[in-house]
Amino acid sequence: MTRRCALVTGGSRGIGAAIATELAVTGHRVAVHCRADSTAAKAVLESLPGxxxxxxxxxxxxxxxxRExxxxxxxxxxxxxVLVNNAGVYAEHPVATTTYEDWQADWRRLVDVNLFGPADLIWHHVEHLQRRLQGAQGARIINVGSRGAYRGEPDAPAYGATKAALHALTQSLAQSLGPLGIAVTAVAPGFVRTDLTEPMLVGPAEEQVSRQSPLGRIAAPTDIAAAVSWLSSAQAEWCSGTVLDVNGASHLR
Structure with missing residues (x-):
């Protein structure tokens, strides 16, 4: 039986590394993507089973x-x-206290990485799927969004806006790509403990974030990876078009 193959962007750390690991555990051959930290990406690669x-x-x-x-x-x-669009950037830029130059720079960078990048990768993925002999049947596209798309990001409006756009893109493409046999979904995580967010959990902040969820804890990257892994499976095809909340009931809609 031919093993399925997956590309996970932003796979060198945090949620992306956990997704790469979970997909490898379920039998996928995985391409771990990173922007520049190839040392960290290689460490993830070497840790993958299979x-x-x-x-x-x-x-x-x-x-x-x-394309490259x-x-x-x-x-x-x-x-x-399987394409997992996990790579993303976050920047705080409150409109009332941010210079216009920084406001413009942050918006353009976040739109480029969080929206244009996934959209372009999807285009090239679909082109690849249409060219291969076995076609696109059973393929998956999974986008990593955010609960911030729904509850708002007052200090990081470009982040919230780009994630909301990524959710909308997910639903539009689920309709247009379904006839090709491609299921398109997204996950919308809440706060996740990673090496990047750990500095935000100093002192009382950790308890405050833990209280956001009635489960009384902070999500681990593996919580998100488990959801992505299931969405990549054959059993999840009928969830195409879904934006799955993975936030421990910290935000309900």
Whole structure:
């Protein structure tokens, strides 16, 4: 039986690394993508169970990078059945206290990475799927959004806006790509404990964040990875178009 292949962007740390690991555990050959930290990405790669995994680099927000990232993954793995758009950036820029120059720079960078990058990768993924002999039947596209798309991000409006747009893109493409056999879904995590967010949990902040969920804890990357892994499975096809809340009931809609 041919093993399915997956490309996970932003796979060198945090949620992306957990997703790459979970997909490898379920039998996928995984292309671990990073923007620049190839040392961290290689460490993730070497920790994955199974064989045949690959390393892919490139800035998803740079023009033309999506083609190179997808081609590198396809060339090394032979195919990409599952695309996980996890790479993203976050920046605080309250409108009342941010200079116009910084406001513009933050908006453009976040739109480039959080929206244009995933959209471009999806285009190249679909092109790849249509060209291969076995077609696109059973393929998956999974976008990592955020609960901030729904509850708002007052200090990071571009982040909330780009994640909301990514959710909308997910639902639009679920309708247009369904006839090809491609299921498109998204997950909307809440606060997740990673090496990047750990500095935000100093002192009383940790308890405050824990209280956001009635479960009384902070999410681990594996909580998100488990949901993504299930959405990549054949059993989850009928969830196409779904934006799955993975936030421990910290935000309900």
């Amino acid at each position: 064989t045949g995994h690959a390393l892919v680099t490139g800035d998803v927000g740079a023009p033309g990078a999506a 990232i997808m081609e590198s993954a396809v060339n090394q793995l032979g195919a990409v059945d």
